[in-house]
Amino acid sequence: MFEFYNDDQKMIRTVVRELVKKEIAPHAAEWDEEDRCPKELVKVFGELGFLGVFVSPEYGGAGLGITERAIILEEVARHSAGFAMTLMTHDLCTAAIYNFGTEEQKKEWLPKLCSGEIIGGLSVTEPTGGSDLMNHATTIEKTDDGFVLNGRKVFITNSHIANLNIWTGKIGVNEKGRNILSAILIPPGTEGYSAGRKEHKLGLRGSVTGDTIAKDVKLGPDAIIGKEGKGAGVALHTIGNFGRSGMSAIALGVIKGSLEEAIKFGKERIIYGKPLVKIPAIQEMIAENQIEYEAASAMLYNATTVYDRGEDAVARLAAVKYFATEAAIRSSRRTMDLMGGYGVINEYPVGRFLRDAVTNIPSGGTSQIMKIIVAGNALK
Missing domain, CATH: 1.10.540.10 (Acyl-CoA dehydrogenase/oxidase, N-terminal domain)
Structure with a gap:
């Protein structure tokens, strides 16, 4: 740790x-x-x-x-x-x-x-895909009075509870025909802005996820976040540093919860006349959870410390996001195995831990995207 x-x-x-x-x-x-x-x-x-x-x-x-x-x-x-x-x-x-x-x-x-x-909320992902950031259908039209926003976002956390939202949208194309994005702020109570479909998720169910919709949303000239046409940078910096460090921390909490539940159950469960934790095979499973927590913790807090020093931490955070979220699945599944039949009973939290761990994977970028970022940095 x-x-x-x-x-x-x-x-x-x-x-x-x-x-x-x-x-x-x-x-x-x-x-x-x-x-x-x-x-x-x-x-x-x-x-x-x-x-x-x-x-x-x-x-x-x-x-x-x-x-x-x-x-x-x-x-x-x-x-x-x-x-x-x-x-x-x-x-x-x-x-x-x-x-x-x-x-x-x-x-x-x-x-x-x-x-x-x-x-607050941040709406970036579109029906066309999250990893393909520049492929935006949402449009930001510049007018004499400011901007008009139209589009639909999907898989947005806080979709139905956020009253201050930041969106990304296409504001033009460059000389190569590629989309130019801007980030724009939608204040509370803005006419034409609404929440749409609410998703029924496998895990992370203490949060609300769904669509956000903008239909002829009129915004003032001061609504742009950052420089006009630089919305991709706003999204990448925010997700790459704050999103992935946050998702990694959530995964780390799941690993810790799985470890603690394994130890608690192992001490209380009596088998062959002695606590379950006395069995070497069970000790190995607990050790593996502990090791994954130690490794993920060291990776995460090293990366966040680097960022807090003012240095680039994007690749480090991609690495820990990959490792920690995948380790959370392994740790929760391992605890479920340790508990036997009790592991699949919902009175125990380990089933929730596993569902949360699985649902955590695509948030802020899939494991495959994280590895591409890590490899790209290594190959510079």
């Missing part, structure tokens, strides 16, 4: 763990079964300073980094990876504005996002 946390980071982990124990752990199974997102808890996390922790204090944040954000998401995901996904995506909206917004946009929206007064 990463062993270089400072005192503030250790304190954050302790405080969040107590909050999760009180507000999330007792309800995680219920949220999963009902496929319900407890959006009221977003404000609780905001009031405690756990939203947008990477935002500077002048805009309402804690002035920390994505390392502290990952610690928070890991602790939440130990019990509810779905609700961790809600918080993770909220912070994507925050990050896009913080890193690319104008001073006016930052002052208007960041304090409300950091406090949880409003919930």
Whole structure:
């Protein structure tokens, strides 16, 4: 496990763990079964300073980094990876504005996002595919009064609860006929903007995922995030750094939850007159879960520390996103095997862990895309 946390980071982990124990752990199974997102808890996390922790204090944040954000998401995901996904995506909206917004946009929206007064969303994926970023059907038409947005986004987390949204859309084509994208902000209550289909997911069911729809949405000239025509950069930076570090932290929480459940069950289950954990084969399974947690933890917090130092961490974060999300599947499946018949009984959380782990894979880029990024960096 990463062993270089400072005192503030250790304190954050302790405080969040107590909050999760009180507000999330007792309800995680219920949220999963009902496929319900407890959006009221977003404000609780905001009031405690756990939203947008990477935002500077002048805009309402804690002035920390994505390392502290990952610690928070890991602790939440130990019990509810779905609700961790809600918080993770909220912070994507925050990050896009913080890193690319104008001073006016930052002052208007960041304090409300950091406090949880409003919930943020980021809509990039289209029916034509998520990995093919530039193949956008959504259009941003420039007018005398600003912009008109039309399109449909799919598989969008916080689709039905976010009231501040950032979209990407095609604003033109270059001399080679390739799409030029812009990122644009949709304020709460904007006419023509709506949520569409709500998806019935396998896992991550403490979050809501679905379509977002823009039909002749009229936005002012100050709605663009970043420079006009540079929306691909906004999306890639936000997803590549904040999205993948967040998904990795969620996977890490699932691995930790699987490890803890394996140890707890193994100590309580008596077989052949002794606790299950006394059997060498079971000890091997627990050791494998522990090793995967140690490796994923070291990879994640090394990568986030590199980013927080101001260095490029995209390839490192792609590597940990691949490793941690795949390891979460292995760890939860391993715990399920360890538990035998009890592992497939829904009174135990390991089935939820496995479903969450599987659902985590395509979020923020599939495992195959992560390996392409890692290879591309290695071959430079």
